Amino acid sequence: MPADIYLNVAVGGVLTGLVYGLMALGLSVIFGVVRVVNFAHGEMMTIAMYIAVTLFTAFHLDPLVMMVPIAAVLFVFGYTLQAGLINFFITRPEHSQFLLLIAVAIIITNMLLILFGPDSQNVQTAYAYESFQIGTLIVDATKVYAALAALVVAASLFGLFRFTLLGTAIRACADNYTGAMVVGLDVKRLYALTFGIGAACVGAAGCMLLLLFDVTPEVGPAYTLLAFVIVITGGLGSMPGALIGGVLIGLTEAMAGLLFSPSAKSMFAFAFLVLVLLFRPQGIMGKRAA
Amino acid sequence: MSRKPQSDSARVTRRTLTAGLGAGIASGIMPFNIARAQGTALKVGVLLPRSGVQAGIGQDCQRGVDISAGILKDLGMPQLQIMSGDTESSVDVARSRAEKLISDGAQLLVGAFDSGQSTAIAQVAEQKGIPFVINIAAAPQITEQGYKFVFRNFPTAGMLLGDAFANQKEVFTAAGAEPKTAVFMHVNDTFGTAMKGGIGVVMPKFDMPYKLVETIAYDPTARDLSVEIAKAKATGADALLMVSRLNDAILLTRELIKQRWSPMAILSMGPGWYEDQYLKTLGKLSDGPLSFVPWYDPNKPLSKKLEDALAKAHAGVNLNTNHVYTFEALLVAADAYKRAGSADSKALAEAIRKSNITNNVSPGPGIQFNEKGQNDKLKNSAIQNRGGKLVTVAPKVAANAKVEWPLKPYDKRG
Numbered sequence: 001m002p003a004d005i006y007l008n009v010a011v012g013g014v015l016t017g018l019v020y021g022l023m024a025l026g027l028s029v030i031f032g033v034v035r036v037v038n039f040a041h042g043e044m045m046t047i048a049m050y051i052a053v054t055l056f057t058a059f060h061l062d063p064l065v066m067m068v069p070i071a072a073v074l075f076v077f078g079y080t081l082q083a084g085l086i087n088f089f090i091t092r093p094e095h096s097q098f099l100l101l102i103a104v105a106i107i108i109t110n111m112l113l114i115l116f117g118p119d120s121q122n123v124q125t126a127y128a129y130e131s132f133q134i135g136t137l138i139v140d141a142t143k144v145y146a147a148l149a150a151l152v153v154a155a156s157l158f159g160l161f162r163f164t165l166l167g168t169a170i171r172a173c174a175d176n177y178t179g180a181m182v183v184g185l186d187v188k189r190l191y192a193l194t195f196g197i198g199a200a201c202v203g204a205a206g207c208m209l210l211l212l213f214d215v216t217p218e219v220g221p222a223y224t225l226l227a228f229v230i231v232i233t234g235g236l237g238s239m240p241g242a243l244i245g246g247v248l249i250g251l252t253e254a255m256a257g258l259l260f261s262p263s264a265k266s267m268f269a270f271a272f273l274v275l276v277l278l279f280r281p282q283g284i285m286g287k288r289a290a
Numbered sequence: 291m292s293r294k295p296q297s298d299s300a301r302v303t304r305r306t307l308t309a310g311l312g313a314g315i316a317s318g319i320m321p322f323n324i325a326r327a328q329g330t331a332l333k334v335g336v337l338l339p340r341s342g343v344q345a346g347i348g349q350d351c352q353r354g355v356d357i358s359a360g361i362l363k364d365l366g367m368p369q370l371q372i373m374s375g376d377t378e379s380s381v382d383v384a385r386s387r388a389e390k391l392i393s394d395g396a397q398l399l400v401g402a403f404d405s406g407q408s409t410a411i412a413q414v415a416e417q418k419g420i421p422f423v424i425n426i427a428a429a430p431q432i433t434e435q436g437y438k439f440v441f442r443n444f445p446t447a448g449m450l451l452g453d454a455f456a457n458q459k460e461v462f463t464a465a466g467a468e469p470k471t472a473v474f475m476h477v478n479d480t481f482g483t484a485m486k487g488g489i490g491v492v493m494p495k496f497d498m499p500y501k502l503v504e505t506i507a508y509d510p511t512a513r514d515l516s517v518e519i520a521k522a523k524a525t526g527a528d529a530l531l532m533v534s535r536l537n538d539a540i541l542l543t544r545e546l547i548k549q550r551w552s553p554m555a556i557l558s559m560g561p562g563w564y565e566d567q568y569l570k571t572l573g574k575l576s577d578g579p580l581s582f583v584p585w586y587d588p589n590k591p592l593s594k595k596l597e598d599a600l601a602k603a604h605a606g607v608n609l610n611t612n613h614v615y616t617f618e619a620l621l622v623a624a625d626a627y628k629r630a631g632s633a634d635s636k637a638l639a640e641a642i643r644k645s646n647i648t649n650n651v652s653p654g655p656g657i658q659f660n661e662k663g664q665n666d667k668l669k670n671s672a673i674q675n676r677g678g679k680l681v682t683v684a685p686k687v688a689a690n691a692k693v694e695w696p697l698k699p700y701d702k703r704g
Contacts, residue, residue, distance in 0.1 A: 118341030213513040257517035
């Protein structure tokens with residue numbers, strides 16, 4: 001096999017992995033602060049994908065251009081979901097939280113089925129078939145745009161958490177729930193804001209993934225599972241870990257497809273997860289429990 | 291709180307309960323199908339993947355169902371009452387939907403486009419003793435199990451491949467060029483795996499001019515096929531030999547364009563590349579691929595009727611395999627019901643076994659089933675996508691156009 005193919009496939013895997021990483025980042029942010037595992041994560045992304053499809057079909061609005069408004073819609077959805085529903089379950093046993101979010105996921109899937117039907121839908125942008133050639137390296141233009149957008153969104157999120165008062169307050173809630181309440185922080189409101197930010201992340205990721213893949217109402221669980229694999233690999237609750245996990249999973253899938261069998265791509269991604277769980281259970285960037 | 295006294299008519303006594311139960315059991319076990327008059331419509335359960343990854347093709351097959359009623363009536367066939375079932379592109383769902391349709395009163399089953407799903411339905415049909423006429427499914431093993439109630443008016447993988455290789459050689463001769471190497475890509479479902487197995491057995495018998503330099507299996511539900519195309523491109527093969535479905539055919543074409551690879555020919559031996567959704571989604575980028583598939587004989591009178599009925603019901607849709615073979619499955623059912631004179635499952639199965647329908651649509655002498663329930667006299671064609679339409683380029687007897695060769699490079703299509 002010519003050597004350039006390895007580079008081509010690896011670059012493609014890294015670019016796809018960056019978008020995966022952004023999707024998983026939302027899950028990691030929510031878990032890291034609210035300590036609730038969002039089992040409706042993939043389904044929330046599907047909502048964003050359908051909004052993008054609808055806007056593209058009706059007004060020919062590019063999903064990348066609509067990324068910010070759609071992320072805002074998902075922010076409102078996430079905020080409302082946390083403030084109106086999940087906050088009541090914060091102190092309940094974990095299995096109650098799991099069941100609640102699985103129920104939310106099933107409701108979303110069925111609502112999308114009712115509204116949009118079972119057929120797969122996609123968008124055909126002007127650059128859908130474009131690629132960049134640099135020597136022997138050919139890179140899918142759509143993947144480049146999506147990965148760049150993922151990096152911008154992720155950098156903004158890091159900035160928000162690191163350099164703003166809101167971010168500091170949210171991190172305080174994540175570090176010490178009781179302590180945050182003692183110093184007068186409105187923890188439940190901050191939880192709702194965090195869930196909204198996580199949902200906005202997944203909304204932005206949905207816009208980007210729509211450029212790469214078709215959407216059907218049933219794709220949600222597959223993306224939820226993928227997000228879990230990524231955040232567990234990268235370290236549950238770690239934001240850099242989510243991006244690194246995304247890139248590693250994207251790269252593993254791509255190289256496994258090339259070196260072994262494309263049918264076995266997912267198998268290798270899960271095998272990688274098993275190795276991480278065996279040798280670094282807290283994940284690559286996760287902190288070991290005291 | 292007082293209870294409202296019941297009227298005599300509403301009161302359930304032990305006697306009325308026993309009588310009711312007796313009547314219920316009697317009606318349940320009575321072979322009511324036998325008693326049914328010929329004037330009554332035959333209840334046909336049509337199982338198709340109407341949702342899920344194969345939804346596009348399942349809904350296309352449904353168009354064959356939509357246009358059947360009027361044509362069957364014109365042919366003097368008895369009425370069919372269609373009971374629709376959605377397999378959701380899943381083997382497990384196909385099995386449970388078949389059971390549900392039978393319990394809801396279906397007297398014959400038709401379906402299910404996919405080999406895996408058809409295999410599951412065949413097991414249920416055989417177990418319940420309900421005739422099952424397969425519209426589309428090529429895995430050979432379905433009619434190799436000794437089933438008494440399962441019939442298939444569609445070529446097996448071996449038949450498909452035999453005709454495909456013969457037609458390919460005819461195409462190469464007409465083009466005056468031939469590929470020396472090919473990469474074989476296939477979905478790793480029941481159909482794709484059966485075709486892969488068949489290629490190993492059938493191809494050596496045809497002394498093909500090309501050799502397979504790589505075989506790439508992929509998941510039919512895959513969302514990204516960039517690695518698969520990168521791997522295929524790296525072989526430097528002249529041609530791409532395909533066994534695919536619809537969604538993956540579209541994804542693969544997109545990747546061919548993005549990765550700037552235009553092989554000499556795309557030779558498909560399965561669905562996907564000729565489907566209407568493929569043509570509409572990709573527009574001018576859909577031109578060129580050759581499909582070696584079960585098709586229809588445009589010279590048969592019934593083909594014209596089917597084309598007209600489809601044009602009336604679904605304007606702008608090209609008649610294709612999905613419509614033709616779904617229609618013919620219903621034709622088999624109606625013809626058998628007419629000759630059997632009853633909806634009794636054994637009588638229906640016996641009548642199907644003795645089918646001899648010469649006024650049909652598919653190429654070949656007509657619809658007859660061998661002792662295994664397989665129509666082994668079907669013939670296949672080679673078709674090419676041309677400006678959003680499909681033309682037949684082989685065999686010569688059924689051709690209406692000359693092959694365009696080689697595939698026009700994707701980056702030179704304006």
